[in-house]
Amino acid sequence: MNILRVDIFSDIACPWCYIGQARFAKALADFEGRDQVRVTWHSYQLDPSLPERFDGSEIDYLVQSKGMPREQVEQMTQQVAAAAAGEGLPVDFAAVVPANSLRAHFLLKTVARHDGDVDAAQHALFAAHFANGEVISDEEVLVRIGTEAGLTAEQARAGLDDETIHAEVQGDITRGRSIGIGGVPFFVFEDKYAVSGAQPPELFLQALTKTWQEMEPANPTLLTLDGDGASGEACGVEGCD
Amino acid sequence: MNILRVDIFSDIACPWCYIGQARFAKALADFEGRDQVRVTWHSYQLDPSLPERFDGSEIDYLVQSKGMPREQVEQMTQQVAAAAAGEGLPVDFAAVVPANSLRAHFLLKTVARHDGDVDAAQHALFAAHFANGEVISDEEVLVRIGTEAGLTAEQARAGLDDETIHAEVQGDITRGRSIGIGGVPFFVFEDKYAVSGAQPPELFLQALTKTWQEMEPANPTLLTLDGDGASGEACGVEGCD
Numbered sequence: 437m438n439i440l441r442v443d444i445f446s447d448i449a450c451p452w453c454y455i456g457q458a459r460f461a462k463a464l465a466d467f468e469g470r471d472q473v474r475v476t477w478h479s480y481q482l483d484p485s486l487p488e489r490f491d492g493s494e495i496d497y498l499v500q501s502k503g504m505p506r507e508q509v510e511q512m513t514q515q516v517a518a519a520a521a522g523e524g525l526p527v528d529f530a531a532v533v534p535a536n537s538l539r540a541h542f543l544l545k546t547v548a549r550h551d552g553d554v555d556a557a558q559h560a561l562f563a564a565h566f567a568n569g570e571v572i573s574d575e576e577v578l579v580r581i582g583t584e585a586g587l588t589a590e591q592a593r594a595g596l597d598d599e600t601i602h603a604e605v606q607g608d609i610t611r612g613r614s615i616g617i618g619g620v621p622f623f624v625f626e627d628k629y630a631v632s633g634a635q636p637p638e639l640f641l642q643a644l645t646k647t648w649q650e651m652e653p654a655n656p657t658l659l660t661l662d663g664d665g666a667s668g669e670a671c672g673v674e675g676c677d
Numbered sequence: 678m679n680i681l682r683v684d685i686f687s688d689i690a691c692p693w694c695y696i697g698q699a700r701f702a703k704a705l706a707d708f709e710g711r712d713q714v715r716v717t718w719h720s721y722q723l724d725p726s727l728p729e730r731f732d733g734s735e736i737d738y739l740v741q742s743k744g745m746p747r748e749q750v751e752q753m754t755q756q757v758a759a760a761a762a763g764e765g766l767p768v769d770f771a772a773v774v775p776a777n778s779l780r781a782h783f784l785l786k787t788v789a790r791h792d793g794d795v796d797a798a799q800h801a802l803f804a805a806h807f808a809n810g811e812v813i814s815d816e817e818v819l820v821r822i823g824t825e826a827g828l829t830a831e832q833a834r835a836g837l838d839d840e841t842i843h844a845e846v847q848g849d850i851t852r853g854r855s856i857g858i859g860g861v862p863f864f865v866f867e868d869k870y871a872v873s874g875a876q877p878p879e880l881f882l883q884a885l886t887k888t889w890q891e892m893e894p895a896n897p898t899l900l901t902l903d904g905d906g907a908s909g910e911a912c913g914v915e916g917c918d
Contacts, residue, residue, distance in 0.1 A: 438852060450912040482912055502916055509916075516917055519910065549792060611679060619913035630899050633909025633918075643900050658871050659884050668874025669760070671691040671723055672860035675743055675750075676757055677874075 440473045440648055445480045445612045445622040446558070448537040448572050451516040451527065454562040456621035456634035457555075458523040463640030469648050477554055479541035479608040480620045488573045490534035497534040519634075520566070531569030539596055541605045543578045546595025552586030560584060626651065681714045681889055684865040686721045686853045687799070689778040689813050692757040692768065695803040697862035697875035698796075699764040704881030710889050718795055720782035720849040721861045729814045731775035738775040760875075761807070772810030780837055782846045784819045787836025793827030801825060867892065 444460070446453040464470050483501070490497050498509045513529040520527040540561050547557045560581045564570035570577045575596065582592030595601050612622070623631040623640070625647040631639055669677045685701070687694040705711050724742070731738050739750045754770040761768040781802050788798045801822045805811035811818045816837065823833030836842050853863070864872040864881070866888040872880055910918045 447912070450917070452910045452912050452917055455910070482914060498916060504916065512917060551790060551792065619911035621911065628898065631909070632899060633911035635909035639900065639909075646900070657869065658873060659880065659887070668872070668876035668880075669693045669696070670860035670862065670874035671688070671693050673723060675739060675745065676691070676693055676753060 438472050440469060440644065440651065441626050442473060442475045442644075443478055443624040443627075444475060445478045445608070445617055445624075446620050447480045447482045448540045448561045448565055449486075449534070450482055450620055451520060451566060452634040453621040454525055454527075454566055455516075455520055455523050456623075457558060457562070458525060459634055459637045460621075460623065460640050461555075462637040463644060466637070466641055467644045467648075469644070473644065475555070477544060477548070477558055478612065479544070479605040480612050480617065480622070481537060481541070481609060482620065484536070484538070486534060486536040488536050489571055492534070494529055494532040494534050526563075526567040528567055528569065532566060533569060533571045535565075535571050535573040537572060538605070539575075539578060540572045541608075542596050542598075542601050543582050543592060545601045545604045546592060546598070547582060547585045547587060549595065549601070550587055550591055552582070554585070557581055557585035679713050681710060681885065681892065682867050683714060683716045683885075684719055684868075685716060686719045686849070686858055686863040686865075687861050688721045688723045689781045689802045689806055690727075690775070691723055691861055692761060692807060693875040694862040695766055695768075695807055696757075696761055696764050697864075698799060698803070699766060700875055700878045701862075701864065701881050702796075703878040704885060707878070707882055708885045708889075710885070714885065716796065718785060718789070718799055719853065720785070720846040721853050721858065721863070722778060722782070722850060723861065725777070725779070727775060727777040729777050730812055733775070735770055735773040735775050766803075767808040769808055769810065773807060774810060774812050776806075776812050776814040778813060779846070780816070780819060781813045782849075783837050783839075783842050784823050784833060786842045786845045787833060787839070788823060788826045788828060790836065790842070791828055791832055793823070795826070798822055798826035 446456070464473060467473065492500070495506065495509050495513060498504055499506050517527045517529060544554060544557055544561070548554050561572055564577055564581065565572045572578070575593070578596065579589050579592040582595070583589055587595075615624070619632065621634060623643070625631075625643050628650070629643050629647055631643050671677075687697070705714060708714065733741070736747065736750050736754060739745055740747050758768040758770060785795060785798055785802070789795050802813055805818055805822065806813045813819070816834070819837065820830050820833045823836070824830055828836075856865070860874065862875060864884070866884050869891070870884050870888055872884050912918075
């Protein structure tokens, strides 16, 4: 009713997701209905085949797994690092440890379940991976980030092994596929509009505003069994029918 | 996307809300998309002027506060008790203690905040009030119901005095007024359709089915700054742009 839902599909080892989070946050800060926006992060895996931890640099991994020339990979990482710097986000590709992001997604769902700060956990995972050379599949790294986002260490550990959490992550991945998402970040506004990629804050603000303007003040249509518009048995200020 | 939202406005001291919960639950059990239905209970107060605890019976209170003839009140309570019995819900109007429901709403919001079982707490509050002669403004009664729904006693107590919880309840009351709700229970499906009162399960099932059929498979429309349909900078399986 007065809540504007935004669903964000994102992976951790995804520099444009890191940048997109910052650009979306800028737009949200400028949006007058920001207190009524409810953001939900959804899991997406760019590379499910990645080992828990790859023994080599990110550049080695991309050269080896994607078959791209080293020079092209280096140029790509430099461009991404420059864009991140433009948003005030430190990135150090030389330190990045390629690692499977699945367990990091388990952590994010656990933070959400316990009503922790998902946005902060998301940011901390990006920073751990891109700036601090930490291994995002490592349990101790994940538990630390979980506790910083409001979990107890026990809750964080339990979530990593929780089957319903695993199912939630798989559900997101299936859902992303079903709406045809081919890259991330991907932003969906009230299931109605979408923004693909780390677009300028200006576009996110347009999407928020457009969605918001089209939402209200649509009152629901009353359904009845006979189509006569009659209310069922109810209590009102004058008592119960 | 694949979630069907149902918003239920309800009060505690509202026998048709008690009955409506049971009838809606029956419809939900028969609805094939039930796993994708997300129910949110919203606070509504039929009688904000009620004292914390009224010294007299429910029938005395209704006669005194609404100025209705005692005979009419007795007939009304008998009809309601018979309808409740028809749903297998025990009701004992002679034992009911009229009490302000505001703190019970605080408890329900606290259960929701901590991801407890709101549906169970809602049912327990109805049973406490209508069957067991308990005082629904009493802190110990509320704490017990909260712990049965998954809270710790500390969480339950803290929620009763939490200003953001109080604001959430007031927000619901304002929202109910803004969509013109004059009696409860009142059910809203995806902000699109509404069912007023404790209607037969058949109508709830129709509302769920109709809403569901009209929801899918609408994919979101992609927004771009220039209207050219281009994606922004993103990462895909072949790397990052």
